[in-house]
Amino acid sequence: MRVPRIPGAALAGGISMLYLSVIVLIPLAAVVSRSLDGGIDAFWTAVTNEQALASLRITLIAAAVVAVINAFSGTLIAWVLVRDEFRGKNFVNSLIDLPFALPTIVAGLTLLALYGPRSPVGVDIAYTQTAIVLALLFVTLPFVVRTVQPVLIELDRDMEEAAASLGASNFTIFRRIILPNLIPAILAGVALAFARAVGEFGSLVLITGNLPFKTEVASVFIFGQIESDRVTGAAAVSVVLLVISFVVLLGISFLSRWGSKHAQ
Amino acid sequence: MRSRLTLRFIALGYLFLLLAAPVGLVFFRTFEHGFGPAWEAVTTPEAQHAFWLTMVMVGVAVPINTIFGVITAIVLVRQRFPGKALMNAAIDLPFAVSPVVIGLALVLVYGNTGWFGGWLTEQGIQVIFSIPGMILATIFVSLPFVVREVVPVLREIGTEQEQAASTLGSNWWQTFWRITLPSIRWGLTYGIVLATARALGEFGAVSVVSGKLSGETETATLFVEQRFHQFDLTGAYAASVVLALMAMIVLLSMNLLNTRRRS
Numbered sequence: 313m314r315v316p317r318i319p320g321a322a323l324a325g326g327i328s329m330l331y332l333s334v335i336v337l338i339p340l341a342a343v344v345s346r347s348l349d350g351g352i353d354a355f356w357t358a359v360t361n362e363q364a365l366a367s368l369r370i371t372l373i374a375a376a377v378v379a380v381i382n383a384f385s386g387t388l389i390a391w392v393l394v395r396d397e398f399r400g401k402n403f404v405n406s407l408i409d410l411p412f413a414l415p416t417i418v419a420g421l422t423l424l425a426l427y428g429p430r431s432p433v434g435v436d437i438a439y440t441q442t443a444i445v446l447a448l449l450f451v452t453l454p455f456v457v458r459t460v461q462p463v464l465i466e467l468d469r470d471m472e473e474a475a476a477s478l479g480a481s482n483f484t485i486f487r488r489i490i491l492p493n494l495i496p497a498i499l500a501g502v503a504l505a506f507a508r509a510v511g512e513f514g515s516l517v518l519i520t521g522n523l524p525f526k527t528e529v530a531s532v533f534i535f536g537q538i539e540s541d542r543v544t545g546a547a548a549v550s551v552v553l554l555v556i557s558f559v560v561l562l563g564i565s566f567l568s569r570w571g572s573k574h575a576q
Numbered sequence: 577m578r579s580r581l582t583l584r585f586i587a588l589g590y591l592f593l594l595l596a597a598p599v600g601l602v603f604f605r606t607f608e609h610g611f612g613p614a615w616e617a618v619t620t621p622e623a624q625h626a627f628w629l630t631m632v633m634v635g636v637a638v639p640i641n642t643i644f645g646v647i648t649a650i651v652l653v654r655q656r657f658p659g660k661a662l663m664n665a666a667i668d669l670p671f672a673v674s675p676v677v678i679g680l681a682l683v684l685v686y687g688n689t690g691w692f693g694g695w696l697t698e699q700g701i702q703v704i705f706s707i708p709g710m711i712l713a714t715i716f717v718s719l720p721f722v723v724r725e726v727v728p729v730l731r732e733i734g735t736e737q738e739q740a741a742s743t744l745g746s747n748w749w750q751t752f753w754r755i756t757l758p759s760i761r762w763g764l765t766y767g768i769v770l771a772t773a774r775a776l777g778e779f780g781a782v783s784v785v786s787g788k789l790s791g792e793t794e795t796a797t798l799f800v801e802q803r804f805h806q807f808d809l810t811g812a813y814a815a816s817v818v819l820a821l822m823a824m825i826v827l828l829s830m831n832l833l834n835t836r837r838r839s
Contacts, residue, residue: 325657328648332666335716339681340669342691346684385590392587396580404588406831410595412770413823413830415777417797418816421804422598425605425813432601450594482579511674513780514797518804531676531780538680538784547684550677557672561665 340554347547358548366525367533368552374441374529375509378448379502385449386456386505387498393457394464411453416514419450424519439521444529447515452508456501463497464490500567507560511553599820606813617803617814622791626799627818632707633782633795634775637714641771645722646764650756652723653730670719678716679784682709705787710795713781718771725767726760733759762837769833773826777819 347355358364393405411419423446425431428438437443467490475485513531520527522536530553537546606614617623652664670678685691686703696703703709737759741751757764779797786793790802796819803811 321651321655322657324647325651325655328644328651329659329663331644331648332663335712335719336669337666338691339678339685339716340673342684343677343681385587388583389587389591392584396584398584404591406827407591407595409827409830410599410823413773413777413826414599415779415797415800415819415823417779417800418602418777418819418823421800421812421816422602422820426598426601446594450598453594507672511672511677513674513676514777517801531674534674534676534680535780535784538676538683543680543684546680550674550680553674553677557674561668561672 343547343550343554346544347551349544349547354544355548355551358545359552361545363524363528364530364533364545364549367528367530368549370441370444370526370528371510371530372556374444374448375506377445378452378509379506381445381449382452382456382505383498383502386453386501387460387494390457390460390464394461408454408457411451416451416512417518420447420515420518423447423450423515428519438519439523439527441527443519443521444516444527447519448509448512451512451515452505455505455508456498459497459501459504460494463494467493496567496570500564503560503564503567507557507564510556510560602813602816602820606810606817613810614814614817617808617811618818620811622794623799623811623815625791626794626796626815629707629710629794630776630796633711633714633778634772636711637718637775638768638771640715641718642722642764642768645719645767645771646726646760649723649726649730653727654735667720667723670717675717675778675780676784678781679713682712682716682781682785686712704785706793709785710782710793713785714775714778717778717781718774721771721774722764722767725763725770729760729763730756762833766830766833766837769826769829773823776822776826 347358359368389408393401393408423443424438426433427435427443427446429436437446471489472485475489480488511531512529513535516522516529516532520529520532522528522532524533528536530549534546534549534553537543537549618627648663648667652660652667673681683690683704685693686696686709687693688697688704690704693704701708703712733756737755738751741755742748746754777797778795779801782795783798783801786795786798788794788798788802790799794802796815800812800815800819803809803815
């Protein structure tokens, strides 16, 4: 029997496509088109401008550092939430999603309150590269935890018990049995965290001070270019960020296919 | 046992230093001198307007994304057409693109010198540096949530009940309203909650397309930044606390919905 069709199924498809085009696709195409307004040479000049290059370098290094830290901290937190029992675990579990729900500007402001010039504990990292990493760690916290957690829950305990009865130490069990099963999930979470970190803006504007060549990340550089009406330069650096996001998205879809193969 | 306690200590310590302590401190700083100053700071005309504008953003962007999100999810799950893979990928773009790039993209299409800018100006419609542009930015960033939460539910429920209903003579609207919608309701609600959170908190994209006129085109998040730059920390903290409380309501609803969905 045929699937009951919405009258004018083609119409529904057309509406969806039109909606996506007006909101997402046409505007993004405009960025690419604008970046190439002056030809490929102008694009290249804009991207290789010293300040632009510095902002891209700072962004990529900070995002990479944050991705690596997340691989460890995210896996650890997921493990504690799944395998450990303690009072208030449910509360901690729901706290993990706070960075998704909290506006980024508020995230930046709260970090600045504790780790800025008016810090009550005397730690002042405002306007340094450490501040970039800290803010990015805040906003990317949920990714690895939330990709690893379900895999850990589903993980069969038989193999671990078998290994333990054969005398394997806890660390050996983790390294040889648990970790191989988690790797696809960890990598997927890390990729999501990296993509988010590369584009992050709101949590960084207050705490990094936006010092060119020191703490100015790519999104802040783009913002500055727009404000000073150098739109082509803004578009060129934006295209670099778009390309990075595409590569990461492709990587994630490749990982999820690899992950499901791995699970079989 | 010792190693288990050590791991727990490290994990909870990390969460405390990164999340709980900074957020807690902002709450403390806000109410340090009592409830009065904080209340005054968020009830000034500018603050009230900012929160009202944020509600307008949510009130327009989320319903639009809900309606188109459900249509798009049905199209993606129930139909085959050329370009489906492209559409599926395009929906995730707002997750991957920097908010500032989103703002720039809208300026380049709907701004004065943008692709549609000339035509829009002739019609006397100003989009960028005004509320329609801010709404477009909010729709852009919150677009994927409903689709992404509804698609897996639609896949799972299949079409048997819908086929039965249509065999028994119900028209498509009755089928949708009585069969499809009740089946997807928790996934849909979850998507709406996530989209609301994203719309409430959007900063970067809205910041680019807003004229940042205090009391006119300033949302709650922009108000926090503006108060901070005016050295009005009480105002910035108090508005942040209101936004953080909204975020916590969102978290609470997510938890409740997750328990509901599992049962």
